[in-house]
Amino acid sequence: MNMMRTLLADLKYIIIAMRPKQWIKNFFIFAGLFFSRNMSDLSLMLDVTIGFLLFCLAASAIYIFNDIIDIPRDKNHPKKSKRPLAAGKLSIIKAGLASLSLITVALTCSFSLDEKFALILLAYSAMNILYSIKIKQVVILDILFIAFGFILRVLAGVTxxxxxxxxxxxxxxxxxxxxxxxxxxxxxxxxxSSDTTSRSVLSEYSVSFLDQMIAVVTACTVMSYALYTVSPETVARFHTRNLVMTVPFVLYGIFRYFYLIHKKGHGEDPTLLLLNDKPTLVNLLLWLVSVAIIIY
Structure with a gap:
């Protein structure tokens, strides 16, 4: 009975360490399928869904690996100290075995699914391991690595x-x-600002510097999407100019995000912000429905 309780407790903490809420990031894999108007193709949908699940397993393996490395820093963090490994509720050996098992299953199954997809998943895993070990402490490059991770998700999906x-x-x-x-x-x-022990790279940033970077990428995000909706390539592909009418949803989403950051103090975890803010969820749903109606 005690052994069963221990196993269930370990399983519970392993699942928590896997951070399933962060799996929402992997929905970028469906972007290619959605914009290619192939959502109704059940065979392709099945392949992309399996790819999504494999990315989730690989990402969870990296999260656990990262938590193992960050135990000393996480113990001094007000929120991260509650994570299973930092709190001592999950042993390093058990966490390591779980991480190794997850990445092994993900990579093995990915090669059975599609070789090119497997290579992308392998690159994603290697890149994130490097990020956990070193790159997350390198100013600017840490953000670029995160962004490239999303690009690999998109490439995996279109593959x-x-x-x-x-x-x-x-x-x-x-x-x-x-x-x-x-x-x-x-x-x-x-x-x-008063405790950089959890992420030393923060000492290389300042609020004013980040605000300038945010201003640049905000303009790039809005303009790139707006130009995409009216580009000759887009109009020719979807046989309509109406996609430009979805730009207001993008603008509202960004403005709402700024509001939550500057007035409500949110944004430290974009995933939780998206899941917990109803206006943002409704806006995202309306954008998806609008785009689907226009291009399908």
Whole structure:
């Protein structure tokens, strides 16, 4: 009975360490399928969904690996100290075995699914391991690595969907990822200005510097999406100019995000902000429905 309780407790803490709420980031994998108007193709949908799940497993393996490395710093952090490893509720050995098992399953299954997809997932995993070990302490490059992770998700999705990756899709994904990355760093700096032990790279940033970077990527994000909607390539592909009418949803989403950052003090975790803010969720849903109606 005690052994069963121990196993269940370990499983509970492993699942927590896997951070399933962060899996929402992997929905970028569906971008290529959605914008290629192949959502109704059940075979492609199945392949992309499996790819999504494999990315989730690989990402969770990296999260656990990262938590193992960050145990000394996380113990001094007001929020991260509650994570299973930092709190001592999950042993390093068990966490390491879980991480190794997850990444092994993800990579093995990915090669069975599609070789090109597997290579992208392998590159994503290697890049994030390098990020956890070193790059997250290198100013600016840390944000660029995060953004490139989103690009790899998009590329993985278009590979499984069997479509050519649109330049606009890559550009919009990259600028949006940079926007989220820089705003996340800004909020981390605001809330942890008196304690940089959890992420020493924060000492290389300042609020004013990050605000300038955010201003640049915000303009790039809005303009790249707006130009995408009216580009001759887009009009020719979807046989309509109406996609430009979805720009207000993008503007509202960004303005709402700024409001939550500057007036409500949110934004340290973009995923939780998206999941917990109803106006943002409704806006995202309306954008998806509008785009689907226009291009389908």
């Amino acid at each position: 499984l969907a069997g479509v050519y990756p649109s330049d606009w899709l890559i550009i919009c994904s990259m600028t949006l990822a940079l926007f989220l990355g820089f705003t996340k760093r800004r909020q981390e700096l605001v809330f942890q």
